Amino acid sequence: MTKRKLAASHANAEQKELLAELTALAAQHPEDIQLTGRPHTGPDGSCTVPLRIRTGDMPHAPGGLHLAEHEDFLLVLAPTLLLPPRIQTTHLRFAGTPHVLQGNRLCLYLDPAREWDPTAGLAPVLDRLWQWLTDAAAANFDPNTALYHPVGGVLHHTPGNPTIVVRERLLHGRAGIGWLTARTDDRLDLTTSQPTTGNPRRTPILPLNHPLPLGAGTTLTELLAAIDHNPAPAPPAPNAPSHTLLTALAASARRNPAHTAQHFLLAVPHPATPTAPAFLLAGRLEPELSDALRRLDPRTLSPRRDALPTALRDAALTWLPLSDERPEVTTRRDTERPVHSFLGARVHIWGCGGIGAWAAELIARAGASHLTLSDPGRITGGLLVRQNYTEDDIGTTKAATLAQRLRSIRDDLTIDIAAPPPDPSLLQAADHADLIIDTTVSITVGRFLDVLAQRPNRKAVLAQLATDTLSASLGILTLVAPDTRATATAIDQTSGHHVLNTPHLEPYHCLWTHPAPGDELRPTRGCSVPTFHGSAADLMATTATLVNLLGTQMRHPISGTHLCAQPHTGTRPAHHFIAHTDPPPPTPH
Numbered sequence: 001m002t003k004r005k006l007a008a009s010h011a012n013a014e015q016k017e018l019l020a021e022l023t024a025l026a027a028q029h030p031e032d033i034q035l036t037g038r039p040h041t042g043p044d045g046s047c048t049v050p051l052r053i054r055t056g057d058m059p060h061a062p063g064g065l066h067l068a069e070h071e072d073f074l075l076v077l078a079p080t081l082l083l084p085p086r087i088q089t090t091h092l093r094f095a096g097t098p099h100v101l102q103g104n105r106l107c108l109y110l111d112p113a114r115e116w117d118p119t120a121g122l123a124p125v126l127d128r129l130w131q132w133l134t135d136a137a138a139a140n141f142d143p144n145t146a147l148y149h150p151v152g153g154v155l156h157h158t159p160g161n162p163t164i165v166v167r168e169r170l171l172h173g174r175a176g177i178g179w180l181t182a183r184t185d186d187r188l189d190l191t192t193s194q195p196t197t198g199n200p201r202r203t204p205i206l207p208l209n210h211p212l213p214l215g216a217g218t219t220l221t222e223l224l225a226a227i228d229h230n231p232a233p234a235p236p237a238p239n240a241p242s243h244t245l246l247t248a249l250a251a252s253a254r255r256n257p258a259h260t261a262q263h264f265l266l267a268v269p270h271p272a273t274p275t276a277p278a279f280l281l282a283g284r285l286e287p288e289l290s291d292a293l294r295r296l297d298p299r300t301l302s303p304r305r306d307a308l309p310t311a312l313r314d315a316a317l318t319w320l321p322l323s324d325e326r327p328e329v330t331t332r333r334d335t336e337r338p339v340h341s342f343l344g345a346r347v348h349i350w351g352c353g354g355i356g357a358w359a360a361e362l363i364a365r366a367g368a369s370h371l372t373l374s375d376p377g378r379i380t381g382g383l384l385v386r387q388n389y390t391e392d393d394i395g396t397t398k399a400a401t402l403a404q405r406l407r408s409i410r411d412d413l414t415i416d417i418a419a420p421p422p423d424p425s426l427l428q429a430a431d432h433a434d435l436i437i438d439t440t441v442s443i444t445v446g447r448f449l450d451v452l453a454q455r456p457n458r459k460a461v462l463a464q465l466a467t468d469t470l471s472a473s474l475g476i477l478t479l480v481a482p483d484t485r486a487t488a489t490a491i492d493q494t495s496g497h498h499v500l501n502t503p504h505l506e507p508y509h510c511l512w513t514h515p516a517p518g519d520e521l522r523p524t525r526g527c528s529v530p531t532f533h534g535s536a537a538d539l540m541a542t543t544a545t546l547v548n549l550l551g552t553q554m555r556h557p558i559s560g561t562h563l564c565a566q567p568h569t570g571t572r573p574a575h576h577f578i579a580h581t582d583p584p585p586p587t588p589h
Contacts, residue, residue: 010041015077018085021122022049022075033126036072045079050090055133064139065097071133073106075125081118084109085125087132095213096271098141099132101153103214106132143272150268150279152215156319164188164282167325170205170267172278175244177252178203180263188320190265202255204248207267207278208241216266216281220315223283224303227266242303249285250301253293262290263320277328282320289315332367338551339366345554346370348429348460350421351439352398353377354472354534355465357388358543359437364406366551370414371406372433373399374421375440386472386536422448433460435554438488441466450487453480461557464488465546468510470519472534473566475542476511477549481557485582495561495578507571508563541566549575 011019019039026033037050056069076086087106095103108128109115117124135141143149164180165187179200180188194200210229217223224242245264253262262285267278285293292311305313324330334340345368349360352375364371375398379389393401403415419425422444429436430452438449446464453462462480467473478492486494496512499505510519520532542564549562560579565571 011039011047011077012045012079014081015039015041015047015079018077018122019047019049022051025123025126026051034070047077049075049077051075053129053133055137058134058137060137061139065094065133065136067133067137073129084112084116085122087125087129092214094136096211097136098143098149098272099136099153100213103152105153107153108132143270149213150211150270151281152213154215155321156216156281156283157321158318161284161318161320162186162188163321163323164190164263164265165323165325166190166280167327168192169326169328170278170280171207173207175207175248176205177248178205178265188263201260201263202252203263203265204245204252205265205267206241206245206248208269210269211271212268213271216283216317216319218317219313220285220289220317221305221308221313223317228303240303243301246303247298247301250293250296250298253285253290256290258291258294259287260290261285261287261318262293277326280322280324282322284318284320285315286318334366338548339363341551341554342435343367344369345434346372346432348372348374348418348426348433348436349439350374350437350445351442352402353383353439354386354532354539355467355543355546356437356439357398357402358540359439359465359547360402360406361388361409362544362547364410364413368413370416371403372416372418372429373403374418374426375399375402376420382531386534386539388536388540421445422451427452427455430455430458430460430462435461435463435550437550438462438464439466446489450489453484453487458482461554462488463550464492465543465550466511467534467539467542469515469532470510471569472532472538472542473569474508474511474571475546475562475564476508477546477562477564479550479553479557479559479562481553481559484559484580486559486580491559491561491580494580498578499563504573505563505576507565507569508576511563538566 022035026035032054034052035049036052039047039049041047050072052070052072054069055067055071058067060066072090074088074090076088078085087108089104089106092103094100094106099107101107106129108125162182163186168191170176170192176192178190178192179194180190180203181195181198181200183189190203208227212226214226217226224246227241227245249262249264256262264283266281266283268281269278270276289312292309296309332340339362342363343366347363347368347370349356349363349371352360352373356375360371360373377398379393379396379398379401381394383389384391388405389401399417403417406413406415426448436449436452438445449462449464452458452460459482461482464478466476478488478495480486480488480491499508500512545564545566546562549564558579560577563576563578565574567574
């Protein structure tokens with residue numbers, strides 16, 4: 001067999017080139033690779049080649065995959081080199097092994113986009129196969145990281161269906177009822193308590209006591225057999241999972257409106273760690289099938305195929321994608337980043353313009369629990385060049401519009417709109433907030449912040465964020481820690497004196513000097529308020545840098561001034577911190 005030259009009459013040029021390479025590899029390694037049949041081209045253009053690999057000398061460890069002296073595989077060449085070849089078994093003995101998909105496909109590429117090189121040929125594929133078999137026999141796979149392993153290693157998604165969002169903890173190991181509410185055409189939200197609005201649909205949640213290494217099937221009959229772990233035609237027991245699911249589906253269908261689809265969730269345990277959070281599958285029966293369920297007599301309900309109405313026996317299942325955001329399975333992507341310091345924080349942001357609006361969005365996305373916004377200004381069209389507002393926002397107030405935008409980003413975020421400083425109602429802010437940010441560049445607001453800095457037992461970190469008027473690519477962060485007696489104004493003056501007298505900090509002198517002619521723009525005739533240069537890219541990047549610097553300070557704040565510059569300015573140093581030291585208290589006489 002090893003000397004046979006493979007040829008498939010319907011193979012394309014790319015596949016024929018790979019077949020020629022495979023023939024050469026088998027000839028070079030006759031003890032390790034045997035070609036056991038001729039290629040076959042399927043209707044989808046894939047070319048399948050049977051081959052045999054010598055595996056008897058691969059070391060075996062307890063818990064590892066048991067391999068025979070030789071193992072047979074099918075090498076499937078895609079119609080295009082843009083897709084990697086697949087390796088399949090001719091049996092289901094490997095089902096349940098980590099990185100085995102649907103019982104017979106070996107997962108050689110966790111990320112084909114980064115791992116598969118279309119120009120490399122078949123040798124790397126066979127190398128990966130050998131490595132996969134070696135690792136499987138030696139029990140080197142970590143079952144806890146095997147992709148989608150509890151449900152056969154593949155996603156159960158039917159194209160064109162909305163995504164179900166799950167954010168609540170589910171009852172561990174117990175059947176229950178959930179409620180699905182349509183938020184948009186593309187999103188359904190699952191809750192375990194019935195919402196009072198939104199036409200929620202009753203949805204059974206069934207925990208299984210075993211994984212589904214071959215997947216959950218494509219029809220109701222296949223699903224019922226799979227969850228019973230019973231591929232044989234034996235009748236299911238009265239308390240079998242299939243009977244429980246069918247009973248729950250029928251009961252929910254009778255309580256939901258007629259001619260509506262019936263959804264369900266399966267909680268599938270992890271094969272290696274049964275105590276780990278279950279993997280969720282979401283399925284749906286279309287309205288006509290749900291109506292058939294509603295007509296079933298609950299007294300004679302049976303999941304046996306011959307007991308089901310004809311319409312349900314081979315009823316096609318629709319699988320919905322899930323956005324599984326349960327706390328037990330979710331780790332925030334920004335956990336290791338500076339902005340993680342804002343998680344759960346109560347933050348005031350005074351000024352919702354070029355820096356304030358971007359800072360508010362970044363801090364909201366970082367998980368702050370409560371934002372208080374203050375800015376009476378209105379949005380005009382010219383601001384859209386550099387602030388995160390839209391055409392539909394023109395004419396509205398900045399604080400109210402920004403609050404609406406942030407609520408669309410985070411459902412669980414509490415947002416208040418406060419009167420602008422120096423409103424007396426804000427005097428208590430320093431006692432209750434974790435952070436107060438002033439982005440107004442207003443002398444009046446700055447003096448009010450100084451008043452808060454002097455409050456005894458102040459809890460809040462105080463910060464002022466600003467940029468230069470010429471380019472919006474230089475940033476300054478003045479920070480007043482809770483244990484500092486100095487005010488933001490005093491810290492700023494001290495830092496300014498230092499910067500203006502330090503030659504290598506000359507690029508930052510503009511932050512303490514009056515703008516030169518042309519540094520500010522007056523967009524209309526007359527005595528209009530000056531506006532500033534800079535793009536949205538400048539403001540967004542500068543604000544993000546300042547917010548990151550502020551995040552690094554939140555856990556152990558140090559009073560002082562951060563200076564920063566964007567890379568395209570060529571400014572050096574790109575970051576500089578000037579620490580502030582309180583003078584010692586006066587010695588009592």
